[in-house]
Amino acid sequence: xxxxxxxxxxxxxxxxxxxxxxxxxxxxxxxxxxxxxxxxxxxxxxxxxxxxxxxxxxxxxxxxxxxxxxxxxxxxxxxxxxxxxxxxxxxxxxxxxxxxxxxxxxxxxxxxxxxxxxxxxxxxxxxxxxxxxxxxxxxxxxxxxxxxxxxxxxxxxxxxxxxxxxxxxxxxxxxxxxxxxxxxxxxxxxxx
Numbered sequence: 001x002x003x004x005x006x007x008x009x010x011x012x013x014x015x016x017x018x019x020x021x022x023x024x025x026x027x028x029x030x031x032x033x034x035x036x037x038x039x040x041x042x043x044x045x046x047x048x049x050x051x052x053x054x055x056x057x058x059x060x061x062x063x064x065x066x067x068x069x070x071x072x073x074x075x076x077x078x079x080x081x082x083x084x085x086x087x088x089x090x091x092x093x094x095x096x097x098x099x100x101x102x103x104x105x106x107x108x109x110x111x112x113x114x115x116x117x118x119x120x121x122x123x124x125x126x127x128x129x130x131x132x133x134x135x136x137x138x139x140x141x142x143x144x145x146x147x148x149x150x151x152x153x154x155x156x157x158x159x160x161x162x163x164x165x166x167x168x169x170x171x172x173x174x175x176x177x178x179x180x181x182x183x184x185x186x187x188x189x190x191x192x
Contacts, residue, residue: 021036021038024036029083042068045068085091141185147173149161149179158172
């Protein structure tokens with residue numbers, strides 16, 4: 001019957017697991033935030049194999065290192081298979097071998113299996129059409145000089161734009177208020 005691991009044993013094995021997890025992440029080209037998960041998988045695998053540990057054949061550190069390396073190899077191979085199974089093409093990439101040079105993946109995927117569904121997300125074609133129509137109505141309701149402001153507001157707050165942009169904050173806030181009124185007059189209410 002194997003003896004359970006003590007806290008002293010775990011504290012000796014923890015740096016070994018951390019080093020091996022770092023190695024697996026480097027080999028499998030995983031981001032650094034995955035290292036802790038890999039390390040936990042290795043420690044869990046070790047706990048399952050602890051019954052096979054024989055102190056007469058070697059130290060606990062050597063046994064753990066071999067277990068970590070074997071588990072690391074299996075994990076790295078799994079990550080490589082998952083990466084190879086992913087489709088790296090974009091929707092606007094031309095499809096090879098279709099005969100037409102302008103045929104893209106977006107044109108081939110049926111609407112019922114749109115890109116969001118292809119990625120595992122839920123899709124609602126009616127909501128997408130309504131959103132597109134709302135955006136068209138909003139673009140027609142707004143003045144052309146407001147379009148760059150709307151595009152900049154996607155990434156920045158009005159306060160940030162006023163601080164670094166060509167328009168003073170007071171003018172920018174007044175223009176945003178005017179845009180809201182124009183959109184409301186066109187029948188488009190504010191979401192937030």
